[in-house]
Amino acid sequence: MKKKEIVILLFCLFLVMIGYGLTLPILPFLVEQSARSNELFTLSPAMHVGLMTGIFPLMQFFAAPLWGRWSDRIGRPPVLATGMGGYALSLILFGWTDGLMLLYVLRIAGGLFSAAVLPTVNSWVTDLSPVKNRGKVLAWTGGGASLGVIFGPVLSSFFMDVNWFEGWSWKLLAANAYTVPFLIAGGFSVLALMGVLFWLSDVPSQSKSSSFQQGNLSFLSIIKGEMLPILIYALIAQGALSMFESTYALHAQQILGYSVLEMGFIFMACALGMSISQIGLTGFLIDHWGEERLLPVGYLLVGLSLFLLMFANAFVLIITVVSILALGMALVTPSLASLTSKIEESRVGERMGLLASISSLGLAAGSFIGAGLYSLDIHLPYFSFSIVVLVVPVYIIKRYLNSEISQ
Secondary structure, eight states, rough: HHHHHHHHHHHHHHHHHHHHHHHHHTHHHHHHHHHHOOTTTTHHHHHHHHHHHHHHHHHHHHHHHHHHHHHHHHHHHHHHHHHHHHHHHHHHHHTTOOOHHHHHHHHHHHHHHHTHHHHHHHHHHHHHHHOOOOHHHHHHHHHHHHHHHHHHHHHHHHTOOTTTTTEEETTTTTTTTHHHHEEEHHHHHHHHHHHIIIIIOOOSSSSHHHHHTTSSSOHHHHHHTTTHHHHHHHHHHHHHHHHHHHHHHHHHHHOOOOOHHHHHHHHHHHHHHHHHHIIIHHHHHHHOOOHHHHHHHHHHEEEEHHHTTTTSSSHHHHHHHHHHHHHHHHHHHHHHHHHHTSSSSSHHHHHHHHHHHHHHHHHHHHHHHHHHEEEOOOTTHHHHHHHHHHHHHHHHHHHHHHHHHOO
């Protein structure tokens, strides 16, 4: 296992995810403020928040399989560098406008470019690690991403009131209260891009020849067999997580009067729980218990925590429930990635891209559905998604018992 290269990859991913996490507590307030001053499609501010949150992973859904296939064909470094560069530019420009239409355009561009990052990193660490260590390394990848998200919300709370560019404007671009946080978020992605270009451009990845030999096969050929249930599980888990991320800021603001600062700490608790669990626990459990045994436990924790969020009305209790949600996701996400990497050695990039694509579809669907349900009743998204998530462990256990009986 090439530890040096893997550590550099994880650090670059960490930097990109700092930028992503930095925008989480800010985005709903920026979009809501813009929607109140811009009439577009006569939609409510809450619907625009849901759409703006959901359109990002929707673009990842379309782009991730293509990035994955290209990374198999032309190599991991150019694909990863392109994705990081485009994502950095979209973040920087996002903070320089409050025009609702331009925000949508930049959000779409950010989703398209960011779709190259996580599946390419997962594919690259798969190339660099043996099968016996793969679950652990992919758990570290998830932990590194979550660790980056931890620092993002904290940074956003520090830079919210910084007005370095107050009064500056040029054509469609104009500074606002959110310019500095987004500028810093983009800056972290630029640092990650420099790391890839200077340290990883010559690191070998999967052989291109095997990918070209498989190149005429369609994505449908990958979905068949072991991959299909993995994709369904990922769709449900990421949909539930996205619903929480896109609605809870407004939920807590409406019920408890929470601001960006409190929401920053709540999202930080979620990311911290996921990071610690994946780095220190999930890899160990995958090695000793196996992915199939961890998945029902993870989905049970996610479903119960979503249900409990309807009743949590104290800050400490909310942090506790969100930490349980994070632990559940920390068991689910690396297990699904590990199972995906072990199906076969060829076309790893395409399969990782497809997993990222379906995960992004879940993120988009969760945001859209969550916003719609929220407009009907603020508790309805949490009740509905908790029921759907809790069906998964029942199905997995039933499927496992049936397979044991058939043997």
